[in-house]
Amino acid sequence: MEFKIQNYQDTRSGFGAGLHEIGKMNPKVVALCADLIGSLKMDAFVKDFPERFFQTGISEANMIGMAAGLTIGGFIPFTGTFANFSTGRVYDQIRQSVAYSGKNVKICASHAGLTLGEDGATHQILEDIGLMKMLPGMTVIVPCDYNQTRAAVHAIVSFDGPVYLRFGRPKVPNFTSETEPLIIGKAQLLQEGSDVSIFATGHLVWKAIEAVQILEKQGIRAELYNIHTIKPLDEVAVIESVTKTKCVVTAEEHQRNGGLGDSIAQLLALKLPTPLEMVAVDDLFGQSGTPEELLGLYGLEVSDIVSAAKRAISRK
Numbered sequence: 001m002e003f004k005i006q007n008y009q010d011t012r013s014g015f016g017a018g019l020h021e022i023g024k025m026n027p028k029v030v031a032l033c034a035d036l037i038g039s040l041k042m043d044a045f046v047k048d049f050p051e052r053f054f055q056t057g058i059s060e061a062n063m064i065g066m067a068a069g070l071t072i073g074g075f076i077p078f079t080g081t082f083a084n085f086s087t088g089r090v091y092d093q094i095r096q097s098v099a100y101s102g103k104n105v106k107i108c109a110s111h112a113g114l115t116l117g118e119d120g121a122t123h124q125i126l127e128d129i130g131l132m133k134m135l136p137g138m139t140v141i142v143p144c145d146y147n148q149t150r151a152a153v154h155a156i157v158s159f160d161g162p163v164y165l166r167f168g169r170p171k172v173p174n175f176t177s178e179t180e181p182l183i184i185g186k187a188q189l190l191q192e193g194s195d196v197s198i199f200a201t202g203h204l205v206w207k208a209i210e211a212v213q214i215l216e217k218q219g220i221r222a223e224l225y226n227i228h229t230i231k232p233l234d235e236v237a238v239i240e241s242v243t244k245t246k247c248v249v250t251a252e253e254h255q256r257n258g259g260l261g262d263s264i265a266q267l268l269a270l271k272l273p274t275p276l277e278m279v280a281v282d283d284l285f286g287q288s289g290t291p292e293e294l295l296g297l298y299g300l301e302v303s304d305i306v307s308a309a310k311r312a313i314s315r316k
Contacts, residue, residue, distance in 0.1 A: 010041075011144075012167050014143070016045070021154070023045050023049050023052065030053070034063050039169075054066060071104045082125075107163065109128065109164065111123065112166045113253035115291040116168070116291075117291045120288040124286030126254050128164075129166065138164055143202070144203070144205035152182045166202065186234055186237075191209075195221045200224070204300060225241065248264065248312060249276070249279065249309050250265075261280055
């Protein structure tokens, strides 16, 4: 298995590029931001489409309400702020005005997870995937690199319904195809294998690729999927893979409770009970540190995925 790193870019820049592109393509696209234009890389959209941009200031609840209202006029609103403020701070507004009402709002959230880094626990939300996936009708997407984040923006603009799009701050390997579309609800097979199934999402997809390469050198053939759509989960791909390998590892930058591993465990418990190991944050808040320091401290490194794969295999 070989993947070429084209460059290192932050996924939030992929969002900014995608937003600008769909703005040129669709006059119904509007953007709202809670005083974080630069952090969300929305500058190009703001510059070229000022009449379709709304700066709400630090009033995220109002931003969500405004976005829901804009859909009534046929607009497609993209809201932008940090993941902590996109979900935890405005959960009631999202639940009532967006999800319950079935409004076509795209909630776009940057600076998610531990890799936000030095800003610390108050900003490092690790519960947002769980919060969003529990809302009826909410689609949850977590792309793995710049190219896929850009592709995700193109995918969700033509998708009718509320979407939560999660991305991040640090520069990470950009390795997916620049031209490959993101298909909502369809897992991306990165490597075929027969010994263990690894399902990863977001920033941990590249970590999982490196883990698979190490395992291969040790004679272990891992099958690797990039689960960019947490909800709806590609149940067919998961069941087909696990039927073959008989054991599972999940890897994510999120709490163990409520994340990708939680979704896959629930599916397997109902349809195919299987030994499963989760690489995730274990019921802890974050803290200040560099992204790499924190990934290591919380057990989200390449070596942790390798060890989890071996534990899962031993439990067959």
